[in-house]
Amino acid sequence: MEYFDRFIPPKGFKFAGVESGIKSKGKDLGLIYSEMPAKSAAVYTTNKMAAAPIKVSIEHQMASMPQAIIVNSGNANSATGKKGLADAYKMASVTAKKLGIEEKSVMVASTGIIGEKLPIAKIEPAINEAVHSLGVNKGYEVAEAIMTTDTVPKEASVQFEIDNQLITVSGIAKGSGMIAPDMHVPQEMPTAVPAGRQATMLAFIVTDLRANRKLLRKVIERAANLTFNSITVDGDTSTNDMCVLLANGTAGNHKVSIDDKNEELVYKAVLKVCSALAKKIVKDAEGATKFITVKVKGAQTEEDAKAIAKSIANSLLIKTAFFGQDANWGRIVAAIGYSGVDIDPLKLGLSLGEIELVKNGLPVKFASKELKEYMKRDELKMTIDLKLKKAETTVWTADLSYDYVKINAEYHT
Amino acid sequence: MEYFDRFIPPKGFKFAGVESGIKSKGKDLGLIYSEMPAKSAAVYTTNKMAAAPIKVSIEHQMASMPQAIIVNSGNANSATGKKGLADAYKMASVTAKKLGIEEKSVMVASTGIIGEKLPIAKIEPAINEAVHSLGVNKGYEVAEAIMTTDTVPKEASVQFEIDNQLITVSGIAKGSGMIAPDMHVPQEMPTAVPAGRQATMLAFIVTDLRANRKLLRKVIERAANLTFNSITVDGDTSTNDMCVLLANGTAGNHKVSIDDKNEELVYKAVLKVCSALAKKIVKDAEGATKFITVKVKGAQTEEDAKAIAKSIANSLLIKTAFFGQDANWGRIVAAIGYSGVDIDPLKLGLSLGEIELVKNGLPVKFASKELKEYMKRDELKMTIDLKLKKAETTVWTADLSYDYVKINAEYHT
Numbered sequence: 001m002e003y004f005d006r007f008i009p010p011k012g013f014k015f016a017g018v019e020s021g022i023k024s025k026g027k028d029l030g031l032i033y034s035e036m037p038a039k040s041a042a043v044y045t046t047n048k049m050a051a052a053p054i055k056v057s058i059e060h061q062m063a064s065m066p067q068a069i070i071v072n073s074g075n076a077n078s079a080t081g082k083k084g085l086a087d088a089y090k091m092a093s094v095t096a097k098k099l100g101i102e103e104k105s106v107m108v109a110s111t112g113i114i115g116e117k118l119p120i121a122k123i124e125p126a127i128n129e130a131v132h133s134l135g136v137n138k139g140y141e142v143a144e145a146i147m148t149t150d151t152v153p154k155e156a157s158v159q160f161e162i163d164n165q166l167i168t169v170s171g172i173a174k175g176s177g178m179i180a181p182d183m184h185v186p187q188e189m190p191t192a193v194p195a196g197r198q199a200t201m202l203a204f205i206v207t208d209l210r211a212n213r214k215l216l217r218k219v220i221e222r223a224a225n226l227t228f229n230s231i232t233v234d235g236d237t238s239t240n241d242m243c244v245l246l247a248n249g250t251a252g253n254h255k256v257s258i259d260d261k262n263e264e265l266v267y268k269a270v271l272k273v274c275s276a277l278a279k280k281i282v283k284d285a286e287g288a289t290k291f292i293t294v295k296v297k298g299a300q301t302e303e304d305a306k307a308i309a310k311s312i313a314n315s316l317l318i319k320t321a322f323f324g325q326d327a328n329w330g331r332i333v334a335a336i337g338y339s340g341v342d343i344d345p346l347k348l349g350l351s352l353g354e355i356e357l358v359k360n361g362l363p364v365k366f367a368s369k370e371l372k373e374y375m376k377r378d379e380l381k382m383t384i385d386l387k388l389k390k391a392e393t394t395v396w397t398a399d400l401s402y403d404y405v406k407i408n409a410e411y412h413t
Numbered sequence: 414m415e416y417f418d419r420f421i422p423p424k425g426f427k428f429a430g431v432e433s434g435i436k437s438k439g440k441d442l443g444l445i446y447s448e449m450p451a452k453s454a455a456v457y458t459t460n461k462m463a464a465a466p467i468k469v470s471i472e473h474q475m476a477s478m479p480q481a482i483i484v485n486s487g488n489a490n491s492a493t494g495k496k497g498l499a500d501a502y503k504m505a506s507v508t509a510k511k512l513g514i515e516e517k518s519v520m521v522a523s524t525g526i527i528g529e530k531l532p533i534a535k536i537e538p539a540i541n542e543a544v545h546s547l548g549v550n551k552g553y554e555v556a557e558a559i560m561t562t563d564t565v566p567k568e569a570s571v572q573f574e575i576d577n578q579l580i581t582v583s584g585i586a587k588g589s590g591m592i593a594p595d596m597h598v599p600q601e602m603p604t605a606v607p608a609g610r611q612a613t614m615l616a617f618i619v620t621d622l623r624a625n626r627k628l629l630r631k632v633i634e635r636a637a638n639l640t641f642n643s644i645t646v647d648g649d650t651s652t653n654d655m656c657v658l659l660a661n662g663t664a665g666n667h668k669v670s671i672d673d674k675n676e677e678l679v680y681k682a683v684l685k686v687c688s689a690l691a692k693k694i695v696k697d698a699e700g701a702t703k704f705i706t707v708k709v710k711g712a713q714t715e716e717d718a719k720a721i722a723k724s725i726a727n728s729l730l731i732k733t734a735f736f737g738q739d740a741n742w743g744r745i746v747a748a749i750g751y752s753g754v755d756i757d758p759l760k761l762g763l764s765l766g767e768i769e770l771v772k773n774g775l776p777v778k779f780a781s782k783e784l785k786e787y788m789k790r791d792e793l794k795m796t797i798d799l800k801l802k803k804a805e806t807t808v809w810t811a812d813l814s815y816d817y818v819k820i821n822a823e824y825h826t
Contacts (some may be wrong), residue, residue: 049750049758079743081775114743178730178747234729236744237751316647316813317591317821318730324822330492330527331649334591337462338650345462362494363528400729401822402815408730409737409814 001265002313003272007139007155009212010168010208012036012136012250017141020126022074022112022119029123030071030132030145031095032204037105038246041216042181043224045241051078053108054240056088058186066102066246069204070095070127071109073174074118076200076240077118078110085410087118094124098131108164109149109242111174111200139172146174146202149407151284154207156276158269162253162262167209169269173277175201177286177408179233180314181241183224185217201228203277210249211256211266218258219267220245227274230306231396233285234404235314245270282396287403288323293381297392298349304341309395311339319400325375349385414678416685420552420568423581423621425449425663427547431553432685433539435487435525435532442536443484443558444508444543445617450478450518451659454629456596456637457506457655464491466521467653471599477517479659482617483508483540484522486559486587488652489613490531491523500531503649507537522655524561524587524613526807552585559587559615561818563697569689571682575666575675580622582682586690588614590699590821591645593727594654598630614641614650616690623662624669624679631671632680633658640687643719644809646698647817648727658683695809700816703735707796710805711762717754721797722808724752738788742770749797762798 009015012035017027042061044054060066077084092106099106110118143153157170181201205220224243232278249255256262283291294313299305312318315335320329329350336343350358353374355366374380422428425448430440455474457467473479483504490497512519523531556566570583594614600818618633637656662668669675696704707726712718725731728748734741742763749756762770766787768779787793 047747047750048752048754048756049746053659076743079746079776089583180749180751236728236730236747239747239750316651316817320818320821323818326822330489331451331591333462333492334460334649334652337460337652338593338595339461341461343461358492363492367414400818402818405727405733405813405815405818408733409739 001158001160001269003361005158006157007143007170007172008157008159008168009136010170010206012208012248014136014137015142016130016133017139017145018126018130018133018137021122022038022072027141027145028074029126029130030142031134032069032142032206033099033134034067034246034248036248037067038248039213039216040066040244040246041220042242042244044186045237045239046182046184047237047239049239050086050257051076051110051240052088053110054078054242055085056092057107057109057242060092060104060107064102066107067101068095068099069107069109070243071111071146071202072123073148074112075116075118076110076114077113078114078239080117084118087120090120091123094127098128107244109202111146111152111202111240113216139170143172148174149286150174154277154280156273158272160265160269165252166227167207167251167253169205169207169273171203171205171273171277173201173203173281175281176284178236179231179235179281179285180235180237181228181231182237183229183241183243185221196363201230201238201281203243205245205270205273207247208251209247209256209266210248210251210253210294215256215258215263216245216247219270222267222360222366223271223274226271227278230322230408231278231282232310232313233282233398243398258323279396282398286407287401289401290399291379292322292397292399294395296384296395298386298388299391300389302391302393305391305393307341308336308339309393311335313395313397316400322380323401327352327371327375332382343386343390347387350385351383353381414571414573417570419570420556420583421570421572421581422549423583423619424550425661426619427549427623428551428555429543429546429548430551430558431539431543431546432691432755434535435591440558441485441487441567442539442543443555444547445482445619446512446547447480447659447661449661450480451661452624453631454477454626454627454633455655455657456633457599458650459509459595459597460650460652462652464489464523464653465501466490466523467655468498469505470520470522470655471612472518473520477515479520480514480518481508481512482520482522482657484559484562484615485536487525488529488531489523489525489527491652492528493530496530497778502655503533503713504536506754507540511541520657522615524559524615524653527681533802534655552583554650556585561587562589562699563587565697567690567693569686571685572680573682579664580620580664580666581616582620582686584616584618584686584690586614586616586694586719587698588694590646591647591649591651592644592694593650594641595650596656597656598634599633613653614694616641618658618683618686620660621664622660622669622679623666624665628657628669628671628676629660632683634737635680636684636687640691644691644695645723645726646695646811653804666786693810698811699820700814701811702814705735705810705812707808708794708805708809709797711799711801712804713802715804715806718804718806720754720774721749721752722806724748725810726810729813735793736812736814740765740784740788745795756799757801758802762800764796766794
């Protein structure tokens with residue numbers, strides 16, 4: 001399997017990004033189009049205030065084989081009541097009409113400001129423009145069109161072979177603040193309601209793989225849990241988070257189902273793309289100067305490991321200490337203690353990089369000069385060992401800087 | 414009942430604060446002494462990494478009638494292993510010896526830096542000095558001696574009468590960062606272990622009331638839940654949080670028990686002192702420019718109301734928006750949505766001060782100029798109405814400023 005740090009178009013997909021004028025400048029409307037209906041699987045925010053486009057996407061994705069995703073930035077189309085919901089449906093129906101496909105085969109996503117009506121009069125002609133400018137090599141345009149506080153577009157691809165056929169899995173994502181995704185396959189339809197000013201995370205993964213829907217669902221749930229659902233910038237879970245996987249089956253391989261010998265290969269490919277995109281989101285976190293890996297091992301359950309890792313990764317005191325390049329391990333120990341997880345304090349181990357700081361719950365002597373040097377790095381890793389059982393997890397987070405405060409205090413609604 | 418914004422000594426108590434040299438300057442050792450053994454009740458941090466002095470205090474407070482509290486700032490005496498625990502016992506035994514009382518009648522508290530051994534050689538002579546300088550009117554010395562990142566000492570008192578006898582309930586507290594207390598009466602003894610660098614909250618409430626222990630316990634649990642356990646600065650629950658109530662019975666009233674006609678009066682007095690101290694902590698929050706009241710009403714249960722209020726009060730996006738004087742209600746709606754509480758999005762109401770922003774889940778028209786003016790205030794109040802049932806709660810929090818980041822990033826271990 002080969003990884004590419006850019007977007008390689010899988011067979012049968014076309015893309016476009018245009019300027020509709022929702023944002024004062026730059027691309028703000030993206031279109032992903034598959035020449036044939038695609039098998040799909042998706043996870044959506046569990047935020048109880050899920051926004052209108054989330055409702056429309058869930059409805060369409062579950063009822064049909066999606067063939068297009070229309071996405072805008074600059075306006076979240078939320079807190080706009082019935083009109084907002086009608087506008088989200090309108091985005092789908094206009095796109096469908098211009099493409100000559102069914103309305104239900106169009107998914108919709110939005111990210112941006114809230115409480116303002118979607119300027120649908122600007123969007124309609126822009127959809128027309130997008131449809132007419134669709135191109136195989138324009139994935140980067142979609143990556144640009146979905147940026148909000150993002151400073152760089154985010155793309156990743158992998159390629160591998162099944163049945164001697166080349167398979168491409170490629171992804172586009174956005175996200176910078178309001179990042180603490182907790183996305184799952186919905187059990188019921190959410191009520192459409194107001195959302196927050198979004199920095200939201202969106203991820204669109206497309207592939208020419210031939211696979212059945214059950215496999216795609218299993219793969220995206222597993223992969224999202226270990227990647228997008230394992231990152232946090234500020235602990236604020238958005239109302240518009242969405243991660244979609246479309247597989248249009250044009251690669252010509254035999255259909256991969258659950259328990260097929262290639263299941264693991266497909267999973268690893270999707271995981272690699274999700275992982276690369278999730279890391280890019282954290283590296284582009286609002287104001288961040290450090291990428292921090294929090295590994296918790298020796299836990300009784302994966303849930304325990306994740307609760308502790310998230311408690312650490314969301315701690316203001318730890319995030320500000322790391323911004324100050326200070327290995328304040330006392331704050332880490334405190335965050336473990338208030339995570340709510342039952343631990344044995346006298347078994348606890350803690351390392352930063354290769355430097356062991358705590359063993360059996362007590363501080364060990366370490367080379368403070370070496371630690372000081374380590375803390376200057378852009379990428380840091382801490383390992384917590386609970387020494388109870390074998391469960392483990394990894395969470396990625398960022399530090400908290402003056403610029404995070406600046407970005408979020410100086411933004412005005 | 415009369416409230417005083419300062420510390421009025423109840424009968425039979427003496428106080429002292431001295432400079433032991435743990436901190437580079439200023440008072441850092443406080444002593445509270447009752448001329449006779451006192452009935453007591455206390456709540457302690459539920460952080461699983463509870464520090465050594467917490468262990469000693471729980472043991473002594475539960476086994477005996479406390480007669481003294483010895484407290485130091487500048488060193489948390491944590492992450493110091495068996496030596497640290499021995500040092501905490503030593504603080505109690507030295508204090509007991511100098512005062513001529515039982516070791517078990519001395520409670521111990523610490524707040525400050527972690528991972529460094531307690532400089533017990535400096536503390537021993539300072540305890541001697543404190544005992545010799547005990548005075549009735551030196552409560553303010555204790556308030557000063559327990560400060561860490563606090564910028565002002567925190568004191569509050571109330572007076573009222575029972576059986577024509579004047580009763581005084583007076584409190585001293587500290588806290589500024591690492592503030593999200595969750596204190597309860599312990600069900601079992603915690604293991605003594607490392608703690609974090611503490612900004613911790615400590616509160617010592619003393620009264621000359623005559624009351625039985627069960628009443629004191631009921632009163633302090635209720636009062637702490639509505640005050641100290643309802644504040645948050647940064648969501649980081651310290652390992653050393655402690656709130657103690659000592660009642661030495663010298664006021665000469667009949668003994669107040671549970672179901673006594675004066676139970677509610679006593680509760681209100683303790684609640685008033687706790688409430689005043691808790692607000693002082695939030696007003697002195699690290700870097701804070703705003704005091705924010707979050708009221709959630711119409712909830713199905715108090716737990717639901719508190720979960721939503723804490724979700725809002727700990728949201729980085731809301732705290733930074735308020736620092737920027739921006740009423741970003743979308744972020745508030747998002748925080749309600751990810752609190753995990755089941756709500757009806759289409760019933761949700763939200764007001765800032767008297768200005769209604771959201772009704773039935775949809776934004777309402779409001780005077781944006783008026784709202785802009787409101788957001789300039791130092792004290793702000795938001796009211797969330799879930800319109801489900803009658804349960805409600807109030808949480809106090811602060812905004813998040815550049816100075817919070819500065820204070821916590823530039824502090825070096």
